[in-house]
Amino acid sequence: MDIKQLEFFVVACERGSLSQAAECLYTSQPNVSKTIRTLEHELGRPLLMRSGKGVQPTAYGKRVLEYAQLIIRTTITISSLALPDSRNSLCISAYPSNMIAHLLADFYREWGESCYIEHREGTVEEITDDVQQGISEVGIVYVAEKQAATFQHILSHKNLSFVVQDTKKICLYVGPRHPLYHAESVDFSDLSSLKFMRGVRDFFSMEHHLGHVSMGVIDTAALHNVVYTNSDHLNIALLLETDVCSLGLDFLHEPYAQYDIKALPINGCEPFLQVGYVQDAEHTLSTQAQWFVSYFQKLL
Template identity: 30%
Template sequence: MDLKQLKYFIVCAETGSISEAARLLYTTQPSVSKAIKALENDMGIVLFDRMPRGIVLTAQGREAYRYACRIVNDSRKLEEMSHQNMVKYLRISLNPSSWFTNQFVEFYKKNYEKNYHFEVYTAGVRTVMERVRDYLSDIGFVYVMEQQKKEFQYELTKNRLVFQVMQESTATFYPGKQNPLYQDLEEMDHSKENAFTVTMEQMKSMRFIQNYRDEFLELNEKEKRGTFSWENLDLAVITNSDYIMEKMLQETELSNISGSYLSDHKKAMNQGIPLDFKKNKIFFGYIRRKNDETDELMDEFLEFLAEKLKGKTVNERTEE
């Protein structure tokens, strides 16, 4: 086997299609098929099940995929080391977040002369975990609801990952400008604590725009009592675009529930309503592979983010 075969294998696994992999690799479908067949022969296993509408990794194929990602990643690092002026490179996966975007841009501008290189990929919590696990990203930044933490921790342990909390805030309801509650929120006295609340029953009559479904929220009936749940809520739009999120909140009746998804300019327009439920905290932090060492660039970036978060109140963090 060779690196070319492994790269072809990785792209096939991620696209679920030999023809799509060929397009992305700027080669022909027969060339990709030949490379995959040769790799299967070399390894003595079947990597893909051929389906009517594409290909799906077998159980052995999923395990091989993780090793292939690591090998290709390590080979790239060896290539970088061969250059005298070795480039510092950091691959980041994260949940969509305007706050994080603003910090990343500031960090890059601040360190422009150092010629740092980055790869930034936005996705849901589960995908971020998988990308870090599979060596496609060096670090992943996610938002996790308090009531998800048990299942989240199980997934971390299973995949030999660890999670470091950097920020804790309260889950907050943000009504769109055309939502009747928006006007009530504008007129309320913000100097009074708990001056305004929104109930689960009220939210059941509304439609929502969310970055991703609440992937780990699979609670039993006992756990559901008194906690927030997406069950029976109308998720009208699911997007990984912060721009779409903020545009829809500005111009429609759609609402959003999040911790720190909104950018600074949005804060003045929509203060939001903290949700008064059990386990209503949202934790922001980063995922890393267990026992992996950090490098200089990652340490510098984490220190920068920690400094930005230092001294913020829970409400300040939530409103961003």
Template identity: 25%
Template sequence: MNIKKYEAFVRAVERGSLSKAAEELGYTQSGISHMMQSLEEEVGFPLMVRTSSGIVPNAEGELLLPIIRQLLNTNESLEQYIAKIKGADTGRLRIASFSSVATYWMPSILREFQKDYPHVEIQIVEGGTDSIDAMMNNREAELCIYTGGEKLGLEWIPLCRDQLLILLPPRHPLTERAVIPLEMLMDEQFIMPLAGYDYEVHHILDRLDHYPHIRFSSCSDYAIISMVAEGLGISILPELLLRNYHGDAVVRTLTPAQYRIIGMGVPQLRTASPVTQNFMQYVRRYVTTQGEQVFF
């Protein structure tokens, strides 16, 4: 079994192009085409089809894709363990996270990690709850940092409690209050995170007798902030996102106080690669030094 063929197959369907996959992996166009033909002959059936939008896996390819990704992850772990035994820490780590984590945690964590492991390639993929769930289920990432991963059957490590705050347009009547009762939101115009992107806000509003008036929805936290600042409605967003906000919108606290739990997860800690395990230690260290309400 030639692991390079499987790597080329995954890269081709991720990029939707044999030529882009060849360029990234250092092959010629004819070389990668020959590899794909050889792989399909090896398994005994086609794996891909060409469409107007590019290369996509067929039904058989879709069935094999998660298993092939798991195979590649296992091979990556093996290579990292061999490199570690030899004294050279190398490898690749793919991290799925909320945009707020990627924006406000990752730069500092990566700076410290790269000082000690300069040869490790880090890929960060931002997404909402559903997309991160899918990435972990399909083994498209080795580590996730978000909320709710315990329900996936991951080995889940709670990291810290992040308060959810109310964001108000400037000169909104509720800005006169330092703390806003949750029930006062029921008659407000509200900007809602899209379902599947952020469930915490939906869970909070479920406790009310009725929902506020949902005027707009968005999968972008930053779009929601801009819409609130323009007076289009109010919203609820995490403190991690708002603590460095200095725009026109006004941040206030809810009562009773509302929180989300940010954690990190891996499919199995015992089989996680050395690079993944090392990076997790840097995440823990960062959270501790930031004065967050930690859980470890």
């Protein structure tokens, strides 16, 4: 049994026809039929019921189909993890971030085609898993100070370390269509009347820890969230074109401020989010990764 046999069987079931499966797989109908019959012979039972109207899986074939689809999806996922030579690449995981995207563009201008780039976005859990599994060399994260000890404890079991670069406040991001666009700052009491986008749902995400800011004066239950997304593209589009706003880290880098979006300070908000990167505790960062984290620190 091999992946090709399973793929032919799955496509035949999905198309309901051996001829249509052959067209989809860029091969001949006899080849599809022969491959599936070989699989049936190996398993010792028929997988398809064949008729003039096409094919459909037998009861046994339906069970095999579920596992075959799972195997193919898993194979595709594994293939997507294939990387160029790690000695000549920069592999980064981070929250969805326009600033990180611009920094990677700077990296490309500096290193050109001499170095491959792989960039992945996700939650803190996904980012740290990427680093632990060797998919990414560096993971950019931010964590509430009051959760730092818990976070470090979790990382110790994964043999990872968190290198803090700075501690930041949060701010309110608004676009030109927002009624507060011309304001200089906002109060905590203003937030309950606004419409928000909320970011990735993650135990270590900024939103999860807003109750720790200024002795809990932000009531997350009172915030009116109208959009949930982990898309930076959607975040920017809504800020520019609607009256929806978002909470974010107060570290907008001026040279990257290409959009008409303002970061309004929140009066009385103290720094509480540690910003830094996760790395394998036993390995020294590559030259490429060292370049990236040094420039990231300059942005902060």
